[in-house]
Amino acid sequence: MTNRKNRIDYITKTLSLRGLINIKELSDKLNVSEMTIRRDLEILAKENIAQIIHGGAVLKKNISTESEQDSYLISKAESQMIREKMKICQMAASLIEPNDIIIIDNGTTAEHLPKYMPTNIPLTIICFALNIFYGLYKNNNYKIIMTGGYFHHNTLMFESAEGVEFIKKVRANKAFITAAGVDDKLGVTCATTYEVNTKKAAIEYSDTKILLTDSTKFGKIRISHFADLSNFDIIITDTGISEEYQKYIKNMGIKLYLV
Numbered sequence: 001m002t003n004r005k006n007r008i009d010y011i012t013k014t015l016s017l018r019g020l021i022n023i024k025e026l027s028d029k030l031n032v033s034e035m036t037i038r039r040d041l042e043i044l045a046k047e048n049i050a051q052i053i054h055g056g057a058v059l060k061k062n063i064s065t066e067s068e069q070d071s072y073l074i075s076k077a078e079s080q081m082i083r084e085k086m087k088i089c090q091m092a093a094s095l096i097e098p099n100d101i102i103i104i105d106n107g108t109t110a111e112h113l114p115k116y117m118p119t120n121i122p123l124t125i126i127c128f129a130l131n132i133f134y135g136l137y138k139n140n141n142y143k144i145i146m147t148g149g150y151f152h153h154n155t156l157m158f159e160s161a162e163g164v165e166f167i168k169k170v171r172a173n174k175a176f177i178t179a180a181g182v183d184d185k186l187g188v189t190c191a192t193t194y195e196v197n198t199k200k201a202a203i204e205y206s207d208t209k210i211l212l213t214d215s216t217k218f219g220k221i222r223i224s225h226f227a228d229l230s231n232f233d234i235i236i237t238d239t240g241i242s243e244e245y246q247k248y249i250k251n252m253g254i255k256l257y258l259v
C-alpha cells in the first residue's frame with residue numbers, strides 16, 4: 001500500500017477505531033519506512049485529526065469529561081493521559097514473573113500493558129477485551145485464554161455470565177484491574193454496568209490485586225461500583241495524585257507506586 005492517499009485512509013480508520021497508533025507497527029503493516037509513516041502523520045496533525053507523540057500518534061478530539069459517565073468511548077479515553085498510562089503499565093509489567101497466571105482487565109490503561117510485558121517467559125493470561133488480546137496473541141510463550149461473550153463496541157470488552165463463571169474457576173497470581181473513578185468514600189467505579197461482575201470475579205479469585213489508574217481518576221465517581229480501595233494490594237498511578245490520597249492509601253497498608 002504505497003499510495004499516500006490509501007495509507008492515510010488506512011491510518012485514519014485505524015486511529016478512529018483504536019485511538020492510538022504505533023509508527024513501527026504501521027511501518028511493518030504497510031511495508032513502508034517509519035519516516036514515511038511520520039510524514040503521513042504530519043499531514044493528519046495539520047488537519048487536526050492526530051496528535052503526534054513519541055513512537056506514534058493519538059486521536060485528537062475535544063473531549064467532554066462530564067459526558068463520560070453517560071457515553072464512554074474507548075477512543076475518547078485513550079487520548080487522555082496517554083504518557084502516564086504507558087508509564088503505569090511499564091511499572092506493572094515489571095511485577096510479572098515467569099509462570100505467572102495473570103488476569104488483565106479491559107480499559108485504555110490496561111491496553112498498554114502487553115507492550116511492556118516480558119516476552120521471553122512463559123505466562124498464562126486471562127483476558128476479555130479485544131485490544132488486550134491484540135497486544136498479546138503473537139507471542140508463542142503466552143498461553144492466552146479469552147473468556148468470550150457479547151462484544152461491546154464502546155469498550156472492546158467481551159462479556160457473559162459464562163465468562164464470569166470461568167474466571168471464578170481459575171486462580172490467578174495477579175490481577176491487573178482498571179477503573180474510571182476512585183473515591184475514598186464511595187470506592188472504585190467503572191463507567192458501564194456490564195463490566196461489574198467480570199471485574200469483581202477477577203479481583204475475588206486472584207492472589208494479588210493491582211489497580212492501574214492515572215491520577216485524574218482519583219476523586220471521581222462513575223456509575224457502577226465494583227470494589228473498595230481496601231480490596232487492592234497494590235496501586236500504580238502517576239505523580240499527579242494528591243498528597244491527601246497518597247497518605248490515605250499508605251495508611252490503608254496498600255503499596256503505592258508512583259511513576
